[in-house]
Amino acid sequence: xxxxxxxxxxxxxxxxxxxxxxxxxxxxxxxxxxxxxxxxxxxxxxxxxxxxxxxxxxxxxxxxxxxxxxxxxxxxxxxxxxxxxxxxxxxxxxxxxxxxxxxxxxxxxxxxxxxxxxxxxxxxxxxxxxxxxxxxxxxxxxxxxxxxxxxxxxxxxxxxxxxxxxxxxxxxxxxxxxxxxxxxxxxxxxxxxxxxxxxxxxxxxxxxxxxxxxxxxxxxxxxxxxxxxxxxxxxxxxxxxxxxxxxxxxxxxxxxxxxxxxxxxxxxxxxxxxxxxxxxxxxxxxxxxxxxxxxxxxxxxxxxxxxxxxxxxxxxxxxxxxxxxxxxxxxxxxxxxxxxxxxxxxxxxxxxxxxxxxxxxxxxxxxxxxxxxxxxxxxxxxxxxxxxxxxxxxxxxxxxxxxxxxxxxxxxxxxxxxxxxxxxxxxxxxxxxxxxxxx
Amino acid sequence: xxxxxxxxxxxxxxxxxxxxxxxxxxxxxxxxxxxxxxxxxxxxxxxxxxxxxxxxxxxxxxxxxxxxxxxxxxxxxxxxxxxxxxxxxxxxxxxxxxxxxxxxxxxxxxxxxxxxxxxxxxxxxxxxxxxxxxxxxxxxxxxxxxxxxxxxxxxxxxxxxxxxxxxxxxxxxxxxxxxxxxxxxxxxxxxxxxxxxxxxxxxxxxxxxxxxxxxxxxxxxxxxxxxxxxxxxxxxxxxxxxxxxxxxxxxxxxxxxxxxxxxxxxxxxxxxxxxxxxxxxxxxxxxxxxxxxxxxxxxxxxxxxxxxxxxxxxxxxxxxxxxxxxxxxxxxxxxxxxxxxxxxxxxxxxxxxxxxxxxxxxxxxxxxxxxxxxxxxxxxxxxxxxxxxxxxxxxxxxxxxxxxxxxxxxxxxxxxxxxxxxxxxxxxxxxxxxxxxxx
Numbered sequence: 001x002x003x004x005x006x007x008x009x010x011x012x013x014x015x016x017x018x019x020x021x022x023x024x025x026x027x028x029x030x031x032x033x034x035x036x037x038x039x040x041x042x043x044x045x046x047x048x049x050x051x052x053x054x055x056x057x058x059x060x061x062x063x064x065x066x067x068x069x070x071x072x073x074x075x076x077x078x079x080x081x082x083x084x085x086x087x088x089x090x091x092x093x094x095x096x097x098x099x100x101x102x103x104x105x106x107x108x109x110x111x112x113x114x115x116x117x118x119x120x121x122x123x124x125x126x127x128x129x130x131x132x133x134x135x136x137x138x139x140x141x142x143x144x145x146x147x148x149x150x151x152x153x154x155x156x157x158x159x160x161x162x163x164x165x166x167x168x169x170x171x172x173x174x175x176x177x178x179x180x181x182x183x184x185x186x187x188x189x190x191x192x193x194x195x196x197x198x199x200x201x202x203x204x205x206x207x208x209x210x211x212x213x214x215x216x217x218x219x220x221x222x223x224x225x226x227x228x229x230x231x232x233x234x235x236x237x238x239x240x241x242x243x244x245x246x247x248x249x250x251x252x253x254x255x256x257x258x259x260x261x262x263x264x265x266x267x268x269x270x271x272x273x274x275x276x277x278x279x280x281x282x283x284x285x286x287x288x289x290x291x292x293x294x295x296x297x298x299x300x301x302x303x304x305x306x307x308x309x310x311x312x313x314x315x316x317x318x319x320x321x322x323x324x325x326x327x328x329x330x331x332x333x334x335x336x337x338x339x340x341x342x343x344x345x346x347x348x349x350x351x352x353x354x355x356x357x358x359x360x361x362x363x364x365x366x367x368x369x370x371x372x373x374x375x376x377x378x379x380x381x382x383x384x385x386x387x388x389x390x391x392x393x394x395x396x397x398x399x400x401x402x403x404x405x406x407x408x409x410x411x412x413x414x415x416x417x418x419x420x421x422x423x424x425x426x427x428x429x430x431x432x433x434x435x436x437x438x439x
Numbered sequence: 440x441x442x443x444x445x446x447x448x449x450x451x452x453x454x455x456x457x458x459x460x461x462x463x464x465x466x467x468x469x470x471x472x473x474x475x476x477x478x479x480x481x482x483x484x485x486x487x488x489x490x491x492x493x494x495x496x497x498x499x500x501x502x503x504x505x506x507x508x509x510x511x512x513x514x515x516x517x518x519x520x521x522x523x524x525x526x527x528x529x530x531x532x533x534x535x536x537x538x539x540x541x542x543x544x545x546x547x548x549x550x551x552x553x554x555x556x557x558x559x560x561x562x563x564x565x566x567x568x569x570x571x572x573x574x575x576x577x578x579x580x581x582x583x584x585x586x587x588x589x590x591x592x593x594x595x596x597x598x599x600x601x602x603x604x605x606x607x608x609x610x611x612x613x614x615x616x617x618x619x620x621x622x623x624x625x626x627x628x629x630x631x632x633x634x635x636x637x638x639x640x641x642x643x644x645x646x647x648x649x650x651x652x653x654x655x656x657x658x659x660x661x662x663x664x665x666x667x668x669x670x671x672x673x674x675x676x677x678x679x680x681x682x683x684x685x686x687x688x689x690x691x692x693x694x695x696x697x698x699x700x701x702x703x704x705x706x707x708x709x710x711x712x713x714x715x716x717x718x719x720x721x722x723x724x725x726x727x728x729x730x731x732x733x734x735x736x737x738x739x740x741x742x743x744x745x746x747x748x749x750x751x752x753x754x755x756x757x758x759x760x761x762x763x764x765x766x767x768x769x770x771x772x773x774x775x776x777x778x779x780x781x782x783x784x785x786x787x788x789x790x791x792x793x794x795x796x797x798x799x800x801x802x803x804x805x806x807x808x809x810x811x812x813x814x815x816x817x818x819x820x821x822x823x824x825x826x827x828x829x830x831x832x833x834x835x836x837x838x839x840x841x842x843x844x845x846x847x848x849x850x851x852x853x854x855x856x857x858x859x860x861x862x863x864x865x866x867x868x869x870x871x872x873x874x875x876x877x878x
Contacts, residue, residue: 239772309763333814334674334677377772389828389832392825392831396826406844408769412771
């Protein structure tokens with residue numbers, strides 16, 4: 001059994017958090033490959049080490065004074081080392097970092113040092129071997145990630161290392177320059193390592209007990225999702241849920257390796273298991289609710305439009321001419337509605353309407369702005385009759401006016417359009433009918 | 440106050456029916472312009488005069504024996520005349536008709552004689568002036584109806600006639616040849632006359648007390664619709680409801696003249712009022728339910744398709760190439776479903792799928808056949824929250840699996856896709872929740 005365990009910034013923000021992580025790793029011998037982030041915030045008002053590194057580099061590389069912030073960064077690590085009682089001194093590393101900052105080795109280099117240093121501390125603390133990601137994760141000259149080369153070399157390298165710490169977030173270009181993944185890129189590193197060693201599971205340890213059914217800013221204490229498929233995850237992510245970045249999912253998804261989102265502060269919680277597919281009956285009919293504001297609908301009416309071959313295509317042609325992608329296109333009889341992102345549409349509004357008039361000679365074109373789209377996602381919906389009925393009864397009860405309904409043959413999600421103002425009450429109503437009422 | 444009254448074939452099938460019509464007309468002095476159809480069936484096994492005329496003409500014009508059927512037609516009119524106790528003899532008309540049949544004056548001429556003769560009988564019975572439609576309703580050489588010329592000449596002609604009978608169903612070409620509207624064309628004549636005289640109302644008298652909320656073959660004794668807008672009517676007609684032909688609506692709709700569908704056998708019933716728009720609160724939330732079987736859905740899946748500009752347009756392009764019109768195109772996240780008529784699609788099935796693969800490189804394309812679409816139509820739905828909830832709860836309760844939901848911003852109708860086998864139970868369930876439960 002081989003597990004890759006990735007720990008987020010808040011799990012490694014202090015010696016106290018490091019100790020929790022140490023306990024988690026030592027409690028399961030399969031947790032052999034560790035991917036740490038840089039130390040995060042210890043409190044709401046605290047600073048992340050990565051942000052301090054960017055600020056320090058910007059100062060040092062432009063000749064401004066950087067000593068104070070550099071000392072603060074050093075102090076963060078020293079506090080952790082001291083708190084853990086380690087016999088470890090990072091003076092050499094910090095000296096080199098300072099030189100490289102002045103030599104303008106790049107913002108990516110600067111940012112990556114948070115993970116790099118944390119990896120050294122972690123390896124020392126656990127007694128695992130430290131493997132610098134610069135020697136194992138590769139980008140091309142243009143900064144594109146080299147998946148095959150990385151997989152091959154990382155695989156070979158780790159084959160003979162029983163237990164290792166590989167810092168997250170970065171790798172190197174052919175000339176040795178450090179290149180980072182986009183922010184949150186430690187998730188990606190973890191996924192790459194899991195793929196390379198053919199892990200049985202990729203554990204992603206954070207400060208929440210898994211993904212929540214919906215946004216906690218909209219619903220108080222939403223329950224976590226026990227099991228979610230990659231597809232459901234992508235659907236929720238597309239509709240605005242903050243879940244894993246697509247790049248962090250792709251490497252393990254290809255290998256069928258499940259991801260387990262866990263809580264460092266509550267290691268007893270099972271967290272969320274992300275899988276390719278599963279026979280497990282979901283606890284609730286719906287898996288998640290996500291949504292976004294800021295859409296606009298263009299409603300086109302024309303008598304007998306359904307029998308006009310090419311009508312829909314001509315309408316979409318107009319949007320395409322202005323580079324506007326459409327989100328949904330529900331239609332009635334003699335009516336067709338196009339949902340677009342308001343910010344993409346607003347500049348071309350009048351041109352698009354004129355274009356539609358030229359293209360299909362409608363009887364009537366109408367715009368409605370400030371709409372929100374809500375996606376109710378769940379593999380359980382396919383087998384549960386009455387899901388749509390429950391959703392729309394709950395929305396009616398909450399006095400939400402449903403502006404649009406779109407459900408295609410996939411039956412894995414229903415998209416609902418409401419006014420921006422109805423967004424929060426709508427999500428709350430759907431959450432309550434499927435989750436609160438079932439607890 | 441000026442009313443145009445059109446009577447259908449069953450309202451004029453016998454002397455007994457003529458007497459009902461006479462009473463209706465005499466009970467309201469505003470009923471000044473009468474448009475009769477030809478005598479219809481007196482019983483289920485009876486023949487319509489129009490059908491007998493076609494058969495008689497086909498025999499006479501090809502030199503076959505036609506005497507027996509010609510006598511039967513003559514007898515129908517003689518029975519009516521005798522039953523009404525009129526001093527009227529149609530021997531001269533019948534002699535001319537016989538000559539014209541042998542002279543091959545055309546099937547349209549033959550068919551039109553049913554209305555022509557009934558018009559003469561009606562005028563005599565009522566004491567109204569007979570106006571031959573051949574002298575007042577005009578077509579061009581190609582058989583296209585000349586709306587403006589007709590309106591102008593008919594208007595002038597009727598201006599000085601206080602009370603007139605104008606037979607339905609036909610008019611004439613420039614050379615005097617008789618040309619009929621499509622079957623049921625007396626409705627069109629009534630509408631044209633109503634427009635020409637600027638009628639206050641166009642009464643269309645039939646054998647039912649108005650349009651029914653749904654098809655009586657699917658639901659036992661559905662209630663009639665009290666008031667329906669032209670738009671709702673067109674929507675229901677599009678989705679398969681047998682209501683007035685579009686051509687019969689257009690002339691009066693343009694003038695804002697309401698149509699009242701009435702029952703000759705139950706003149707006390709208010710029937711259905713068809714209006715351009717109305718403030719009257721509808722009795723039920725929904726106005727009507729109609730639907731059609733025989734659709735097919737093409738479900739296309741592709742990760743991140745929503746962000747691909749031109750995706751939908753390219754897909755529709757493929758259908759257009761094969762001359763296939765689409766009915767609905769609901770979409771989820773990463774999925775798009777196209778509903779088409781199965782009979783239009785089946786021959787091109789594989790070509791279309793291949794075309795979609797070439798055009799947009801989908802992850803997956805899936806077909807589902809034998810689907811039905813149901814339209815729930817009603818201007819009352821816009822203001823009634825919870826309509827969708829009631830529909831989908833009722834369908835769940837009836838164990839109907841909802842394959843597709845489409846509701847755009849018009850909020851005047853919801854389109855639901857179900858399996859062909861679920862078509863009848865679905866319509867019954869929707870009828871029951873909105874009508875039976877409210878009676």
